[in-house]
Amino acid sequence: MDLPVKPPVSPMLAKSVPNIPDVGHYEPKWDGFRTIVFKDGEDIILGSRNEKPMTRYFPELVEALRRNLPDKCVIDGEIVLIADNKLEFELLQQRIHPADSRVRMLADKTPASMIAFDILALGDDDLMVRPFSERRAILEKALAHASAPVYVTPAVSDLDKAREWFVQLEGAGLDGVLSKPLDGTYQPNKRVMFKTKHExxxxxxxxxxxxxxxxxxxxxxxxxxxxxxxxxxxxxxxxxxxxxxxxxxxxxxxxxxxxxxxxxxxxxxxxxxxxxxxxxxxxxxxxxxxxxxxxxxxxxxxxxxxxxxxxxxxxxxxxxxxxxxxxxxxxxxxxxxxxxxxxxxxxxxxxxxxx
Structure with missing residues (x-):
């Protein structure tokens, strides 16, 4: 792949904190498979948190990403499975199966979605050294016309709204709230974001x-x-x-x-x-x-x-x-x-x- 950021890449991580910190940017914490998408033309690689490719397990998502992502990019996000307007992690787990016939049957029966929340590269530009505020703006513009099952994660800058999400979204199967410093660069395998979960x-x-x-x-x-x-x-x-x-x-x-x-x-x-x-x-x-x-x-x-x-x-x-x-x-x-x-x-x- 002719990309400025090449696979494999370890995703940036979050450390647990009991309360939502005042850092200026908040997102739902999705419960799925953390995935970094590498796209160069028609070529797609889905890299997992342990850096092993998951491409073969989500053929329907590969096609959707070809349609919805820019020609050359590296996107950080989460593969999730939505059923009855809730996240279903147990159904998502079933997709990791050695039999290709079963994978394709489940791809048709329980298709997955991709929630994008960061961008590491676009075209020939390595964006990992840019502050998150810039990367977020670039991500929103790059995926402005994306459609289901590819989404840009919602985000708010208001701390009170983030606290409201923390209470509300659990009923839809979400994990909690992620807080991201706006001036942070992308640091693979480092816990530089914050996650607040229910206890x-x-x-x-x-x-x-x-x-x-x-x-x-x-x-x-x-x-x-x-x-x-x-x-x-x-x-x-x-x-x-x-x-x-x-x-x-x-x-x-x-x-x-x-x-x-x-x-x-x-x-x-x-x-x-x-x-x-x-x-x-x-x-x-x-x-x-x-x-x-x-x-x-x-x-x-x-x-x-x-x-x-x-x-x-x-x-x-x-x-x-x-x-x-x-x-x-x-x-x-x-x-x-x-x-x-x-x-x-x-x-x-x-x-x-x-x-």
Whole structure:
């Protein structure tokens, strides 16, 4: 490709902050696959956050980008999947599949969209050293006539509006708010932007643990919640502990260890993603696991902890949770989905002006 910025490029990142800072530019934080698009005439490369190409997984998007982007450019953005005016990350994940026939079937059934939010090059000009205020203006002009499924992310300069978005947009499946300094240059793999995400707490049953990948200490604890039928459902993990705590947890959890056959999740351990209807259960392999060992040590479901989380996706935590405290005052049976806060629905078309 004859471009001033050549692949691969690591995307610029954001660091988490509890409150939205006053920096003058705010955007919705999209929940999808971070992607840098390289376009030289008809040639398109979709580069992922880990710098591996994703081009083959989104054939419908490649065609849309050929129609909507300038002849030579490098665009930073997010591949998302919009269904019923909400973001659906679980459906987006299904697009990463080894079978080309399935990829093309899903491209037709659940087409993806591209949200552009930065521009690294246009024509023969490398824009990475320009301040973000200039890059944003160039991006808006370059994509002024773009149409669905290619969009320029909405943005505001008003801090109060950004705070309003933070509350409203969660109901449409958005992650939070990104804050970008207007004078910042593009710095690959550096956390120079700011992200503000929701945090809530929930009491969960500790249902097992996985060993740390480098030492014989606890790597993560598996969390469960009871559904309306009284079944203990796997909802995610908690994994952020100092090494000393990981060591002490081995002894703390030892009295609760049981055989897998005695555990509510024992039947799932040998199942694949396809066996469970597309939902990976604890200990099962998936196309995302890369052959890693996800087996777990089963525990009697008697311990309860409070964890912090940002939001639920379906019936599971979207991201790894954070440990807050043990809850010896709570019974496992009281840890149900009823405690989970449901954000108010919000129509994504109000942001993207979907037809």
């Amino acid at each position: 809530r707490t929930a009491d969960c049953v500790v249902s097992g643990f996985r060993w740390h990948k480098t030492a014989k200490v606890v790597g993560s604890m598996l969390l469960g919640l009871y559904d309306d039928a009284g079944r203990l459902q796997h909802v995610g993990v908690v994994a952020s502990f100092p090494m000393a705590k990981r060591e002490s947890l081995v002894a703390e959890l030892e009295p609760y260890r049981i055989e897998l056959s005695e555990h509510p999740w024992g039947q799932w351990a040998a199942q694949s993603e396809e066996d469970t209807g597309g939902t990976r259960m604890p200990g099962a392999q998936s196309r995302w696991s890369g052959g890693k060992d996800f087996s777990f040590v089963p525990l009697r479901p008697e311990l309860v902890i409070e964890v912090a989380y940002d939001y639920m996706e379906g019936d599971r935590f979207r991201h790894t949770t954070q440990f807050r405290r043990w809850r010896p005052d709570r019974t496992p049976e009281s840890c149900t989905y009823e405690q989970i806060e449901e954000p108010a629905d919000y129509d994504l078309s109000e942001i993207l002006k979907l037809p």
